[in-house]
Amino acid sequence: xxxxxxxxxxxxxxxxxxxxxxxxxxxxxxxxxxxxxxxxxxxxxxxxxxxxxxxxxxxxxxxxxxxxxxxxxxxxxxxxxxxxxxxxxxxxxxxxxxxxxxxxxxxxxxxxxxxxxxxxxxxxx
Numbered sequence: 001x002x003x004x005x006x007x008x009x010x011x012x013x014x015x016x017x018x019x020x021x022x023x024x025x026x027x028x029x030x031x032x033x034x035x036x037x038x039x040x041x042x043x044x045x046x047x048x049x050x051x052x053x054x055x056x057x058x059x060x061x062x063x064x065x066x067x068x069x070x071x072x073x074x075x076x077x078x079x080x081x082x083x084x085x086x087x088x089x090x091x092x093x094x095x096x097x098x099x100x101x102x103x104x105x106x107x108x109x110x111x112x113x114x115x116x117x118x119x120x121x122x123x124x125x
Contacts, residue, residue: 012059013071
């Protein structure tokens with residue numbers, strides 16, 4: 001079975017999300033929306049303009065086991081099938097399927113070579 005995917009967005013895991021945001025705004029003129037405390041003060045560039053792909057998210061590590069870095073998310077048509085395919089290829093998940101309220105589903109796994117990769121499926125509108 002073929003699981004077509006395309007690059008959706010990059011997520012920057014930062015020890016100082018506000019400083020990362022300020023740097024990108026100053027250096028490149030990017031504008032970020034801060035999603036508020038209910039979304040962990042997640043910062044997003046691009047999605048609010050209706051863009052498909054090319055977004056940048058910034059957040060703090062989700063715990064002491066997570067280190068700063070970049071996670072690229074692949075848009076998949078069916079996240080459950082993509083999760084099954086990753087597991088069949090020997091992958092294990094750092095974050096199982098998780099709902100972003102009223103928006104999307106995410107899952108995160110380490111690919112070979114210690115590369116962290118995410119899956120992203122937009123909810124039907």
